[in-house]
Structures are given as structure tokens and as C-alpha cells.
Amino acid sequence: MPRLFIAEKPSLGRAIADVLPRPHQKEDGCIRCGNGDIVTWCIGHLLEQVEPEAYDERYKKWRLEDLPIVPQQWQLRPRKSSSRQLSVIKKLLKSSLQIVHAGDPDREGQLLVDEVIEHCRVSQQRRAATERLLISDLNPSAVKRALQQIRQNRDFIPLSVSALARSRADWLYGMNMSRAYTLLGQQSGYQGVLSVGRVQTPVLGLVVRRDETIENFVPRDYFTLHALIPYDTGNHTIDIRARWKPSEACRPWQDDEGRVLHRPLVENVAGRIQGQPATVTDSEQKQTRQAAPLPYSLSALQIDAAKRYGMSAQQVLNLCQGLYEKHKLITYPRSDCRYLPTEHWQEAAVVTAAISGIVPELKPAVDEADLSLKSKAWNDRKVDAHHAIIPTPKSKPAGILSGDEQKIYQLIARQYLIQFYPPACYAESQLVFDIAGGTFIAKGRQMVAPGWKIVTGYRDDESDGIENVPPLDKGTVLTCREGEIGDHKTEPPRPFTEATLLQAMTGIARFVEDKSLKKILRETDGLGTEATRAGIIDTLIKRQLLQREGKQIRSTPAGRGLIHALPAESTYPDMTAHWEHQLQDMAEKNQAYQPFMETLTRQIDDLMQRVKTSPLPDSLRSLPQPAKRSRTRRAPAKRSARKSSAR
Numbered sequence: 001m002p003r004l005f006i007a008e009k010p011s012l013g014r015a016i017a018d019v020l021p022r023p024h025q026k027e028d029g030c031i032r033c034g035n036g037d038i039v040t041w042c043i044g045h046l047l048e049q050v051e052p053e054a055y056d057e058r059y060k061k062w063r064l065e066d067l068p069i070v071p072q073q074w075q076l077r078p079r080k081s082s083s084r085q086l087s088v089i090k091k092l093l094k095s096s097l098q099i100v101h102a103g104d105p106d107r108e109g110q111l112l113v114d115e116v117i118e119h120c121r122v123s124q125q126r127r128a129a130t131e132r133l134l135i136s137d138l139n140p141s142a143v144k145r146a147l148q149q150i151r152q153n154r155d156f157i158p159l160s161v162s163a164l165a166r167s168r169a170d171w172l173y174g175m176n177m178s179r180a181y182t183l184l185g186q187q188s189g190y191q192g193v194l195s196v197g198r199v200q201t202p203v204l205g206l207v208v209r210r211d212e213t214i215e216n217f218v219p220r221d222y223f224t225l226h227a228l229i230p231y232d233t234g235n236h237t238i239d240i241r242a243r244w245k246p247s248e249a250c251r252p253w254q255d256d257e258g259r260v261l262h263r264p265l266v267e268n269v270a271g272r273i274q275g276q277p278a279t280v281t282d283s284e285q286k287q288t289r290q291a292a293p294l295p296y297s298l299s300a301l302q303i304d305a306a307k308r309y310g311m312s313a314q315q316v317l318n319l320c321q322g323l324y325e326k327h328k329l330i331t332y333p334r335s336d337c338r339y340l341p342t343e344h345w346q347e348a349a350v351v352t353a354a355i356s357g358i359v360p361e362l363k364p365a366v367d368e369a370d371l372s373l374k375s376k377a378w379n380d381r382k383v384d385a386h387h388a389i390i391p392t393p394k395s396k397p398a399g400i401l402s403g404d405e406q407k408i409y410q411l412i413a414r415q416y417l418i419q420f421y422p423p424a425c426y427a428e429s430q431l432v433f434d435i436a437g438g439t440f441i442a443k444g445r446q447m448v449a450p451g452w453k454i455v456t457g458y459r460d461d462e463s464d465g466i467e468n469v470p471p472l473d474k475g476t477v478l479t480c481r482e483g484e485i486g487d488h489k490t491e492p493p494r495p496f497t498e499a500t501l502l503q504a505m506t507g508i509a510r511f512v513e514d515k516s517l518k519k520i521l522r523e524t525d526g527l528g529t530e531a532t533r534a535g536i537i538d539t540l541i542k543r544q545l546l547q548r549e550g551k552q553i554r555s556t557p558a559g560r561g562l563i564h565a566l567p568a569e570s571t572y573p574d575m576t577a578h579w580e581h582q583l584q585d586m587a588e589k590n591q592a593y594q595p596f597m598e599t600l601t602r603q604i605d606d607l608m609q610r611v612k613t614s615p616l617p618d619s620l621r622s623l624p625q626p627a628k629r630s631r632t633r634r635a636p637a638k639r640s641a642r643k644s645s646a647r
Helices: 010-018 081-092 107-119 124-129 140-147 154-185 200-215 246-255 263-273 296-309 311-325 342-358 361-367 404-422 500-508 517-522 533-542 555-563 576-585 593-611 636-643
Strands: 003-007 025-027 030-032 038-041 047-049 076-078 097-101 221-232 235-246 277-288 424-435 438-449 477-479 480-491 546-549 554-555
Touching: 003 010, 003 081, 003 107, 010 038, 010 097, 010 140, 010 311, 025 438, 038 081, 038 246, 047 107, 047 154, 047 554, 081 107, 097 107, 097 124, 107 154, 154 555, 154 576, 154 593, 200 221, 200 500, 200 533, 200 554, 200 555, 221 263, 221 424, 221 438, 221 477, 235 277, 235 424, 263 438, 277 438, 296 311, 296 404, 296 500, 296 533, 311 533, 342 361, 342 404, 361 404, 500 533, 533 546, 554 555, 576 593
Parallel strands: 003 038, 003 097
Antiparallel strands: 025 030, 030 038, 047 076, 221 235, 221 480, 235 438, 277 424, 277 477, 424 438, 546 554
């Protein structure tokens, strides 16, 4: 039976059509193929959540007494910019063609096409027979391979339900909380939008708390102690520097990080060890191996690009989309996976050859790569709908990419190439001394073989003092000449940058205390998704809750005022962890949609009652007005209404 392919974007639609039989007949919004197949496409989301006034005209005016707004029957409407394409798909769906869902291989891509099929009122029978095509690489060989591995779309219904629940929950929470706190701000004289979101607000909370920690930081003196232990190597005498490890009895004079804050204590120990025997109680020499880091997920790539080139997360995402859709030089970029299917290992020769052609300066690294090696990246059990971002076998002449595209492609190419290099090897040595009843430890590390670091570059200072940690036998007795006291000051944490804020979002588990929540946040890879993190940071900046100061990202007075006005649970990642746990369970058929939404609705109702009955927050008083004030009261309301469902 001829098939109707519904791709997520025109570029994906064209890639599918390119491998289907010719002749092709291009029409408005679709391509008809020689075997009767038709390929059409969405243009991102063709449908969007309606604004509150679509449910009731009175919601046009923002009023606390109308909150919470909870739709009884959810509605979607065609986006104005894409209603014509929706009409094309609707007409094609009236035919008897076999439907093939070809959305992007992620939760959002699943919902995006599913909701179009449902909106166009396709019969239950045809929906049940719909197939699913998963494509992570737009090159013909990869598309042909994907066409041979088509699955049943019904296998992905839980994924779609999970995405639907996330979308509606974000709308409910964001819409009601944003209206409530914007209205509180207006009552306090602030005329901007104070938007609240399940993900964006905990991110804002991270930055606010970091900024305030820096501002309120009071430096404290702390002290270190090294025992200097002469040792005659036979050729010359060296000083073994062994650092004092305070005992449990010293805890009252230490801070939470174990730093000694009391100089007389250190001076006392230094006096006691001078001229005393230093007995080796433990001696260890070993070689360690550091495997190459895995290929990139989008977040990992954004973090490295921010550190190396100062690029914003959104800029990196845009460049990746161009490399994927326009140039077809990388695989699907919105991936949260850092592993590869084992079948891709067989393409290593053609992929590395393509890298040589596009980036001539990487040709030596390609020539030295050992394609018989298989790093831990090749793991089918770690790959589901999509895999890590890697170069495709497609080659283009050097110089065809823009400067920034070239930088991102090179990062991706290097990260792929190092999978075919051996680990970096280090010689490590450790000596533990007992001196006058105290424990002193000397450590040294030296690079023996750079391995994969030849490709990415390495510092000469990666070796650290191993020549001063000789391989002494346990029981060896030397003499401590003296104790060397170091005077230091504690330093505040550094302000967030784009890179460190992305790292915090992906490693958010370390910011919560609850062990079960830590586990959830590690498993779900933190706050937001690969596709949304860049947009979340940009949204907070556009709404003047965060601002860029050079490379730093700092909170604004409005951002701080909002965080201090909100209930604490809205400003920490714990709530997101609970949501993600349930949404993941939904995707795995272990959680039902209805109980999740009912619980959320009760929580929002409780939050709205607290807003209505609590005094006006002091933190919203006397806020400086936003840079661009809206002319009417409704203007900011409408802007927020359109976007408040954003995470």
C-alpha cells in the first residue's frame, strides 16, 4: 500500500523523498513519489495551546479572583504561520494511504506529529495501523537503513502521552503562576512580566542564590601544613612534601570542607614534627588509565563550545541545526544520549574520511586513529530513539562552512575521533607518613602516554611532582626537617557563565539534599531537556530576570524580587524531579495520565489560594521598571499568556 510520510520538518521530508522511487512531483507542501508514496511535513509545531480567553472571554483581563484557570476540555489551535501546511496534511490524511509518523526521534517529536493526526480526526483504525520511522541522520544511506527498520507507532503512545502531560502541566503551572505574580508585581508598582515556570524558575533561583552568596561572602583565613622530608636519591637530595591530614580531634577547628581555620593549631603541629622520625605507613605506585570522554550530547557540546569559544547555548543549537539540516554533516543534534549503536562502528572508515576532507587540519589525527578500537561509546543498551551527535559520512570541500560552523563541526569530529585512540596513561605514586602521631600524605602524578589527548591537546602541567614521591618501602624511616605553613583565604563561588549554568542544569542533582530526588535528577539528566535549556536561559534574559555581564550571567533586581516572593518549593529543582519521575513512569507505562494531572491541579489551586490570602511580598516593592515598559496593562499579560507554558 502506498504510504503517507509525515515528517517533522521540510528538510527531513526532502531527505525521505530523496531515497524513494522517482519520478518525483513536487506540490505545495508535499512530494509525490514514483511508487505512489507521498511525503509531507510539519513546520515544527503546527498546533499550539490556546490562550485562556479562548476558554472564557473574561480571562482577557487578568484578575486574581479568576485564578486558577483550569481547562475542562483542552483545546489546540493552528499556528497562524503554519495553517496552510496543516490544511495540506489534513487533505492528504483523507486518502487511504498508510500513515508513517516521521517526527524527530524524541518525546517532543513524537507528540508533534501525533497531535496533528488526532486533530485531523483520523479514524481509530488508521491511527492504530500508523507506523513509526526514526531518523537520526539525513544522509541517504542512513535514511534507507531507517526505512528498513520501521516500527509500529502504537509502541510510542506512552511517550506521546508523557509529552502531552508535560505540555499541559507546564501550561497550567506557568499560566497561573505567571499571572498571579505579575498581578502582585503590578500591585507593588512593577509593570513588567514576572513569569514563572517549572524549569525556568529553579534556574533563576540557582543564579539568584549564587549571586547573593557572592555578595554576602565573608572571607576567612585558613591554613595548610606540609612536612618537608629530605630524601637522598643517590644523585641528589630532594624534599618530599607531605600534606598534613588533620585527625578527627581537629574537627572543632575546621570548616565544612575540612580546612583548618585556627593557626595556633597548625603552628603546634609544625613544632611537634620538626626533627622527628617520618615512618612510611603506606606506599603505593600504580598506573592509571583515563578513557576518552564519550561523544557529545547537545548539552555536553554546548558546555564545551561555551568554554572554548564563548558561544551561547542557543547559538550552538542553531549552528547544529544548520549542520544537520542544511549541510547534513552531523547526526540529529537535539540528543541527550552520549552512546552509539554498534552498527555505526562499521562506518568509522567513511566517517573519518569525511572528517579529513572537511577539516584538513584533523587529517593527521584521522591517519593515527586505530579503527579497530571500540570504546565504551558503542553500546546498544544505552541507545533508544536517538544516539550521540557524530559526523556523518557525507563530505564537503574544505571552506564551505562558516567560521562558527567549522568550530562546532571540529568539536564534534574530535570527540568522535578520540573514540579510536587508546586511554591516556599516568604513573601515580602515594606515600603516607606517620610523624609524631600525625598523618601526612605525599602524592605525585605523571603522564606516561597521552593517548587520546594527542587529539584534543593536553597541558604540560598535567604531571604533578611525581619525581618528589619516590617508591619507598613500607616501614622506611626518614626525618622531617620542618613543617611549612601555608596561609590562605577562602574564596566565594564564581558567578555563573553560560557554560557553568548549563553544567548546573545538567548536573542539578548536586543542588538537592533528598537522596531519592538526586537519583531521579541524575537519571533524567537534570533541569529541562537538550532542546529547551538554551531557550530557558534566553527567555529569562528576555524577560529581564537575568542579564549578561560580559561572560557572566547575573540576576536582576526583578529576578531576585520574584524568587524571594515565591514559595520556596517553586524556586528549587525538587518539584521538577517529582514531575520528571512521574513523566518517565508515564513513558514506561508505570504511571497513568489522569492521577498526575489531578494531583497537579490540586497543587495549583493551593498555590493560588496562598497568593490570594498572603500579604503583598515585600521583595516586589520598589523594583526598578523593566527597560521597555508596556504601554497598556494588557500588553504584558498577553505576551506572557502566549509563552507561559514554556518550561
